[in-house]
Amino acid sequence: MCPHIERSDSRVGALSVRRRTTGTIAVVSALGMTAVLGGCGGSGSSDVTLRLVAADYGDSSANGSQKYWDTLAEEYESKHPGVKVEVSVYSWNDVDRKVKEMVDAGHAPDMAQIGAYADYAAAGKLYPASELLSIRTQADVLSQLSDAGEWKHTQYGIPFAASTRVLFYNKTLFAKAGITPPTTWDQLAADAKALEGRGVKYPYALPLGPEEAQAETMQWLLSGGSGYTDDVGTYTLDSAQNVETFTWLKDELVGKGLTGPVAPGKLNRADAFAAFADGQVGMLNGHPTLIQQAGKKGVKFGMVPMPGPTGKARASMGVADWMMGFRQNGHAEQIGDFLDFVYARKNVLDFSRRYGLLPVTSSASNAMAASDKPADKALRPFLEQLATSELYPVGKTSWASVSAAVKQNIGQAVAANGSPSGVLSRLQSTATAADSSDVG
Template identity: 65%
Template structure:
């Protein structure tokens, strides 16, 4: 690993100061025609041993070996900090050449990003999973390049189910019946419903999709948070699960995803929605679990929730040719598979997905891969989504609180979303 990369990717305050004070320094020649590219990336690891710094370091070393005229400086930050770091750099007039973060649409709406087809080869751009490529578009133009993805399945504790004589549910009614039996058996969280501020928008969306609704109509022309389907879904959750005491001792509006996952790995949860990383955590704790598609009203859900993180490239510094060539390398099957396998994530490309769906070492991820073509992502192409998502995280748990009214809460969210939409010009 090059010394220069090792220093940059520490993410220290000194390194950040150097980046912010470096306006106009990107691309300084280290010889005739030499170009330096800056990439800011999120850290998917949970320790120094598996930090994304290692992945990017090895990838950049391999690329620079065959491209001596290009240096790629990578700074890796935690998910708690990386979006704010990029925003600070952009606000300071010194955006990175590339950023791998959680949202892209506000930068695209401000005309600060390259279009994907200005950078990538036709082969690479065409290889993105279709749903993810569509989610990367603002006003029908792709700016966001999906980097990693995930879907959700219903996890259930096999030991608790066996002791209670249960089979995994396929419908909402069966889920409620199973939860009742688990509660009678003394299970702490028969169904864990994390609608707390950490990631309420994810749990809510999974339920809305299974109820035939969602955050936006198929036309994507507006938000539809208070649609009749959505109100019915939250009414069912409140009446059939929460009010009957089947969601555990912590109020759903105060239960965060991390706490729900921790309770599952401690053997205290009968059922909850989870993504691939929960598999490893549960296995490490010795919890025997199964996974099935999210139940629907009268049959298994037909649409799963998909999530993607994004790569984007800023126009200000130029270097479109060099950025495109580097990203073509980033999206090669070898590199995409290495990243996906390291962090139990789904590939953003169809070719890597095909490889993972047929190899024994990736068998654990196959159920999630099967859900990906059936998935729907957040409406990340709407520049108002970041604001609307924040409102959902803060307020939607109130819809199932004692005395709460789903129609009122969802109606208030719809009104706020409409105002955010108009302000953003979506």
């Protein structure tokens, strides 16, 4: 069988056009068979080496991402003898810098799977997703994630992995305090007070330290009904709702000693997660990796949606990492064909299950939602949040500097002598200044 052919008995009469700079077209016939016009050769008609730089999602050498990519590349190469895929995997501490150094030196990889795409899109260095992915693959990617991959209304960033945040709570500590998971801010504060009364070290862990303060901040801003930006993408850090949110945090949680012995501005996310896994935290916002971290320590925990002032929060915070194709080497056709393989349901599910992350395609998400596997069931609370989640404003080239400013300063908003309105106003000034030079 031609390597580009796949059968689909249920898709009769569909038509799919693969857009490539080389003009190759793929068609799904009335019999549901996909074939590349012009012969089976397609991307395998000449010797091509694709170079991919990717981030490491593993927590040890045993489950590092290099093994995942090597296996995937080997499988792809076995069906495409004219294409070789070389993958270099770096830690999250290094991968974005490595790609930047390669691009700055004039040696861009063909593909990069990293944390941000907007700067490269603005510099004209990336292929639009429409020039890489088949229409079938494009349609399968979750729309709210694809939308976040747009710069100037064109998608350049292809979501690769996703997660959301939910409120974790320690079931043992809650039972001892005789309380139930909160559904409103007032209930959260009351629960925290009850936990504090039982000697819990961190009734509610509020990590606003420089490691990942932008995440905890965004979850609370969404919980309060606002966010970093408005509906048209203008920064609104100092909105009345955001000031009210941080004033409530300062007065009702931090000021009443309900966030633990470490000042929120000095508490990092990793330390908060470790404390939860050690049974020292009553509640905190967490993402899927905390499931395994707490489970290994035997912590009995539950997960509920983040509360809002009077009920469930308007939205949960979503996070996505990005795949992108660079123009420099001119391998649009081969890049696109490989990415269609990467985003096949089987491969998306395999990656998501391996690293406890959420699938970025509808087909894989539906399969996970319907699965009875324990690991898939554990991810359902996060999966249920994904459809209504909101992501960082990653399509703005100014976001990197705004995020850095939030990390360094937001903890001051809830400090004893801090001013929520003052800190948010200063952050808004920083964002406005950064946005004025944002070509997006």
